[in-house]
Amino acid sequence: MRIGLVGFAGSGKTTVFNTLTGLNVPIGFGGEVHLGTVKVRDARIDKLSAMFSPKKTTFAEIVYSDIPGEHGAESKGLSGKALQQIRDQDVLALVLRDFENPALDGAPNPMKNLDAFVTECLFADLAMIERWLDKARKERKDPHDISNFEMMKATLESEKPLRSIPPNHLDRGKLTNFGFLTDRPLMVVLNRGEAEAATPMLPAMATRLEQLHAAGVVLSASVEAEIAAMEPADQRAFLEDLGLAESAASRFVRGTYALLDLISFFTVGQDEVRAWPIRRGTHAKQAAGKIHSDLERGFIRAEVIAYEHFIADGSEHAARDNGHLKVEGKDYVVQDGDILHIRFNV
Numbered sequence: 001m002r003i004g005l006v007g008f009a010g011s012g013k014t015t016v017f018n019t020l021t022g023l024n025v026p027i028g029f030g031g032e033v034h035l036g037t038v039k040v041r042d043a044r045i046d047k048l049s050a051m052f053s054p055k056k057t058t059f060a061e062i063v064y065s066d067i068p069g070e071h072g073a074e075s076k077g078l079s080g081k082a083l084q085q086i087r088d089q090d091v092l093a094l095v096l097r098d099f100e101n102p103a104l105d106g107a108p109n110p111m112k113n114l115d116a117f118v119t120e121c122l123f124a125d126l127a128m129i130e131r132w133l134d135k136a137r138k139e140r141k142d143p144h145d146i147s148n149f150e151m152m153k154a155t156l157e158s159e160k161p162l163r164s165i166p167p168n169h170l171d172r173g174k175l176t177n178f179g180f181l182t183d184r185p186l187m188v189v190l191n192r193g194e195a196e197a198a199t200p201m202l203p204a205m206a207t208r209l210e211q212l213h214a215a216g217v218v219l220s221a222s223v224e225a226e227i228a229a230m231e232p233a234d235q236r237a238f239l240e241d242l243g244l245a246e247s248a249a250s251r252f253v254r255g256t257y258a259l260l261d262l263i264s265f266f267t268v269g270q271d272e273v274r275a276w277p278i279r280r281g282t283h284a285k286q287a288a289g290k291i292h293s294d295l296e297r298g299f300i301r302a303e304v305i306a307y308e309h310f311i312a313d314g315s316e317h318a319a320r321d322n323g324h325l326k327v328e329g330k331d332y333v334v335q336d337g338d339i340l341h342i343r344f345n346v
């Protein structure tokens with residue numbers, strides 16, 4: 001999963017990036033895109049790995065990109081280059097400055113920055129849709145596609161993001177090449193000053209995020225950076241002092257999984273124990289395709305053992321004897337923690 005940290009110059013993207021990745025790239029305006037890969041910790045994988053002692057243990061991974069804002073662009077908007085880099089991401093994490101930054105003029109105004117970002121994305125999508133519609137009408141394209149794009153246009157014109165259109169109202173499979181910005185899941189990171197690290201976001205901001213079908217997380221990147229540099233035992237005590245139960249990095253990942261409605265299934269064996277993130281509601285055949293396209297193409301059936309049963313039974317063999325191994329067809333809806341073995345033939 002690719003998560004792009006975006007936002008205006010000086011909002012704290014690089015500081016947040018360091019917090020999330022544990023890296024330590026230098027702070028400074030502008031510069032190149034930074035990339036950082038992070039494993040998504042999952043205690044279930046640790047347990048399965050202990051049972052199989054596989055050659056390889058693979059956690060789900062998040063690749064964070066720190067996409068620099070343009071210096072002085074707080075009111076001027078995003079550059080074409082930034083927009084292009086943003087289109088490559090699965091999730092947008094918008095970092096909003098909510099701390100005093102002496103290098104930037106003016107008090108923080110996260111709501112204004114949020115609206116500026118949302119408006120830019122809206123206009124970028126609208127321009128794409130209008131261009132497509134002009135061409136499609138001339139070429140007399142499929143009326144069904146045209147009416148879909150008209151519906152999308154109307155949505156944007158009423159200042160709603162495309163992600164607000166329910167899945168059954170829009171065939172998103174046909175839209176992947178467009179890379180619409182307002183159809184990307186949006187995670188808003190409210191980057192606070194030290195003193196407000198644990199203060200919840202204002203109700204007005206929470207309401208706005210709901211309207212945008214976005215999720216939000218409050219953190220203070222500079223506090224988190226201090227915590228990250230501490231010994232694990234001190235980290236807990238420090239977090240408690242601040243009134244925080246968890247580090248920002250784990251809150252962020254949890255929030256993202258919830259926003260995307262992600263669950264994990266597992267594959268196990270002597271070679272590899274591995275977690276596979278999928279959207280809730282994914283069918284067995286599609287899930288097989290995450291592992292390899294051959295498994296989707298030649299899908300025959302899935303053998304499924306729920307994680308809890310697997311652990312309680314102690315082995316695949318015992319799970320089978322106890323009647324906990326289910327044989328499922330392509331339309332089976334994969335559940336969080338399912339251990340899958342795909343039978344296929346190509």
Ligand SMILES: Nc1nc2c(ncn2[C@@H]2O[C@H](COP(=O)(O)OP(=O)(O)OP(=O)(O)O)[C@@H](O)[C@H]2O)c(=O)[nH]1
Binds near residue numbers: 008013031067068219
């Ligand atoms: N007080 C405070 N300062 C912060 C916080 N996060 C970042 N800063 C400071 O704000 C300045 C800008 O932070 P960066 O992380 O470089 O911001 P950026 O968004 O990456 O900036 P560009 O790369 O230019 O787009 C730095 O001086 C940081 O130390 C925070 O949570 N609290």
Ligand SMILES: [Mg+2]
Binds near residue numbers: 030066
């Ligand atoms: Mg930066």
